Amino acid sequence: MKGVRKIISEVIEIPSETVGSCPLITIAGKDKIIIENSKGIAKYESDILRVNTSIGIAEVTGKNIVLKTMGPECIIAEGIIESFRFI
């Protein structure tokens, strides 16, 4: 099914995050990160945030991380962001 969605998005040239569950991650400046199409948080401390996504776990490290908005598919975190990676 994932493969089909990817093919459709490539054929009709639309962003894959709109047809599938591919995460869309937006980092605004150094202090805000928006993770859409998430599958829930795996770990949350004030200095680390791990979010489950369809392509792996997204890890955000920093200081004073606060989950400003917690929705079923969208997470907005604020704080001093030091790094971001997939693990």
Place this chain on the structure above:
Amino acid sequence: MFWWLWNYLKGYVIIKVSGFSVERFINLSALKGYIIWDIKSFGRDRMMKASYKDIENIFETAKKCGCSVEVMESYGLPFKAKKAGKKRVFSVGVIIFALAIFILTRFVWIVEVEGNKSVTDSEILEFCKENGVYPGSIINRADFRKLGQDIIIEFDSVNWAAVNIKGTKVIVSVSEKLPQMDIIEPGDYASDIIAKKDGIIESIMTEKGTAVVKAGDVVEKGDVLIEGQVILKDGEVETGRKYEKAQGTVMAKTAVEFETRVNKNKAENVLTGETGKYYKVTLGEAVLTLFKPDENKLYNETTARVISPSIGDFKIPFDIEIINTSFYEEKEKSLTSEEALNECYSIIESKKEELLNSNAFITDQKDEIYETDDEVIIHTYISLIENIGEEVTTNNIRGDMVTDGTKGDINSR
């Protein structure tokens, strides 16, 4: 801001969640659509805000996840209302306030008129009052639609009127007819243009009527400059004359002479540096003055601010005017000759401004200065070119024709 306001109105709680699987609790709450936000980590605990309406479900979810939830604080309107409900006097006060606002909004507090030019505000307001719309009248009793129609019937120059209510303010919007064409009414008299002062004609521009003077003519006050008779011709042959309202501009060279005196010893207002303020509270026609300075003291006053309280569109019918005062003392002052002369010239300038109407301009000015021990006197002679025409009605009916060759009656004023 709106998010905060929305949550405040709905009510929210700050909860502390602790336990083995707080992340699972957060995920499950989000999945079920419970509104949680501002999640902060404090060691093993997580503090977060949750919607008041979801609190029961949140407790259940926490139980499923093996977490404990503790309500730390509660915020928002529902909690405030609950707390206030226990205070009887406060509750009664809120009810009285709401009742007072409700009752007060049943009355018209202000009536405004807009769009009128020839009909004055006071005429329309008076008519509205006669028809039951005035500050203090009950809104529900007034028929604003009918009032708008009655205004159109009452005032000839109004061709459209609408009366709208905005809060407690009644706005009477009117639209007046365009200026009418030059229609001759029965009994409408013709007129001539005569000289209102002596002078030498510089130029004459006739719009209606017949010019009887030309440039260079010397005219005296009362001389006819433009006659209201229009000569009707068939080719070069005069066939008759028609009476009209003479119109035109007659520019003439005139002279003005006046004397300006300034006393060297004069009283002057010297500011003491002391300032203050007082308040005027206006309620309808009643004016209450608070903290007004002593009447024996001399002071200038300027309005600093006018506070007109209102709740949205509901104007509260009183104004508070804050007036600044600056105190002064009257002191005798002796002017030097130069100062007196300067004052004389400033008076002359203001007199000249009065003399110059829209079409006049000064061609020559001569000043003769005299000085005595007490005063400075300036005799000013001014030559100016100005419109000296003045319309004077005659006894002839406008539009009448004379075709018997008598050339009409020019001395019938």
